Amino acid sequence: xxxxxxxxxxxxxxxxxxxxxxxxxxxxxxxxxxxxxxxxxxxxxxxxxxxxxxxxxxxxxxxxxxxxxxxxxxxxxxxxxxxxxxxxxxxxxxxxxxxxxxxxxxxxxxxxxxxxxxxxxxxxxxxxxxxxxxxxxxxxxxxxxxxxxxxxxxxxxxxxxxxxxxxxxxxxxxxxxxxxxxxxxxxxxxxxxxxxxxxxxxxxxxxxxxxxxxxxxxxxxxxxxxxxxxxxxxxxxxxxxxxxxxxxxxxxxxxxxxxxxxxxxxxxxxxxxxxxxxxxxxxxxxxxxxxxxxxxxxxxxxxxxxxxxxxxxxxxxxxx
Ligand code: UT7
Numbered sequence: 544x545x546x547x548x549x550x551x552x553x554x555x556x557x558x559x560x561x562x563x564x565x566x567x568x569x570x571x572x573x574x575x576x577x578x579x580x581x582x583x584x585x586x587x588x589x590x591x592x593x594x595x596x597x598x599x600x601x602x603x604x605x606x607x608x609x610x611x612x613x614x615x616x617x618x619x620x621x622x623x624x625x626x627x628x629x630x631x632x633x634x635x636x637x638x639x640x641x642x643x644x645x646x647x648x649x650x651x652x653x654x655x656x657x658x659x660x661x662x663x664x665x666x667x668x669x670x671x672x673x674x675x676x677x678x679x680x681x682x683x684x685x686x687x688x689x690x691x692x693x694x695x696x697x698x699x700x701x702x703x704x705x706x707x708x709x710x711x712x713x714x715x716x717x718x719x720x721x722x723x724x725x726x727x728x729x730x731x732x733x734x735x736x737x738x739x740x741x742x743x744x745x746x747x748x749x750x751x752x753x754x755x756x757x758x759x760x761x762x763x764x765x766x767x768x769x770x771x772x773x774x775x776x777x778x779x780x781x782x783x784x785x786x787x788x789x790x791x792x793x794x795x796x797x798x799x800x801x802x803x804x805x806x807x808x809x810x811x812x813x814x815x816x817x818x819x820x821x822x823x824x825x826x827x828x829x830x831x832x833x834x835x836x837x838x839x840x841x842x843x844x845x846x847x848x849x850x851x852x853x854x855x856x857x858x859x860x861x862x863x
Contacts, residue, residue: 546717547668547678547710548853549836550612553605554822555598555705556809557685559590563699570695577699578807582785586702586810588687595626596634598705599683600641602822607642607679610709614642618675619649619667623659623682623814625843626689627652630735634683647675656730657781657842658721659814660706664838664850665719667710676712681705682814689732691741700783701742702810706818715856716770716835720763721848726752730843753783753841754790760839760849761795768851772797775851776834777824781841782806782816803829813842833857 562585563574577583589595599622607614622634629637635650644650649670655662660682667678683705692698729748733740757780765771778801780788785804792799805823812819817838824830832855839849 545668546713546715546852547664547671548713548715548856549821550709550711550855551606551609552706552708552818552821552825553602553609554819555601555605556587557589557593557598557703559588561586561588566699569692570698572695572699580786581700582804582807583700583810584807587704589685589703594628595624595683595685595703595705596628596637596641598685598703599634599681599707600638602683602705602707603638603679603681604642606707606709612677612709615645616675617644617648617677617679618672619670620644620679621663621667621681622652623655623663624652624684625654625656625659625732625813626685628685638681655842655846656844657783657813657816658840658846658848660817661838661840661848661850662721662846664710664852665721665848668717671710671712673712678710679707680710680818681707682816682818684813684815686742686813689740689742691739694741696746697742697744700811702812704809704812704815704819706815706822708818708821713853713856715853716768716851718764718768718851719849720760720767722846724845726845729845750784750787752845753787754794756841756847757787757791757839758795760841760847761837764837764839764849764851770835770851774835775801775837777829777836778802779817779820779824779836779838781839782809782820783811830854
């Protein structure tokens with residue numbers, strides 16, 4: 544299967560940092576409850592005029608600068624988001640405008656809730672060509688704009704942010720699995736025309752879904768690629784709850800050090816969480832050319848997806 548490699552990863556966060564104690568000043572909660580139930584210690588919220596497309600554009604510019612590619616050779620710019628500022632123009636078109644990207648680049652948003660970034664990676668794999676071998680894949684959310692700050696069961700969980708990667712067409716190993724169960728109850732946010740455009744969640748139902756699907760999703764990617772757990776350098780899962788990931792590590796008898804976690808810093812940023820994790824791993828110096836990563840997401844609609852993708856290719860030259 545023709546694959547893609549990730550050339551660069553970058554993050555953008557809003558200005559306003561909210562600790563668990565800050566949340567406890569808004570709703571009846573505590574640092575103790577939030578950190579023991581979720582592992583989250585702080586999150587960032589858009590403040591004032593900050594928008595999701597600004598975050599997306601900032602992360603994208605950084606990722607493009609680092610990759611050092613000619614933006615004219617981008618086949619696509621895809622933004623995974625479920626909290627766009629506009630139904631139209633898409634967040635991707637606003638990124639296109641901010642970055643001055645060429646008209647020939649396919650720009651669109653993709654909504655698969657927290658699985659969006661994984662779905663977007665799989666999508667762009669089918670769009671890159673020899674002539675246009677690169678794509679910009681962004682996960683960006685302003686979940687604070689669709690959060691009910693009187694509902695303690697949800698408002699302490701979510702955060703805002705954006706992560707962006709530049710991918711390149713490649714012969715490196717690639718495999719993907721995905722699915723959706725058409726769930727319409729466990730995670731719901733009404734869209735346009737609704738009076739209360741807030742995220743509502745049956746946390747326990749989502750938890751059960753997550754601990755069931757993540758091991759099967761990761762196992763599916765391994766089966767398809769013919770690789771074993773030991774062949775994978777890092778598992779980069781959607782960052783929703785530390786307990787979910789601990790559960791997965793235990794049930795798969797996996798090495799916990801291979802399951803990267805940064806949700807303590809950002810909370811659950813939905814489609815942005817995996818690229819934010821990749822950006823942090825890169826900043827922390829954890830990623831080396833040729834490393835095999837399995838990215839796995841799950842979320843609203845009971846969507847789920849996993850991809851095996853390499854971080855650069857050994858000896859990959861980062862400029863055209
Ligand atoms: O991105 C994908 C979407 N989301 C997820 O992956 C979330 C998956 N679910 C979860 O992470 C967990 O279910 C939660 C963290 C959301 C909740 O943890 P839980 O252990 O399932 O708690 P619970 O909903 O069963 O609530 C337990 C108690 C309740 O009180 P009572 O009824 O036992 O008296 C809640 O009212 O905790 C209470 N509670 C809180 N207490 C303090 C709920 N939220 C809070 C809060 N602070 N923020």
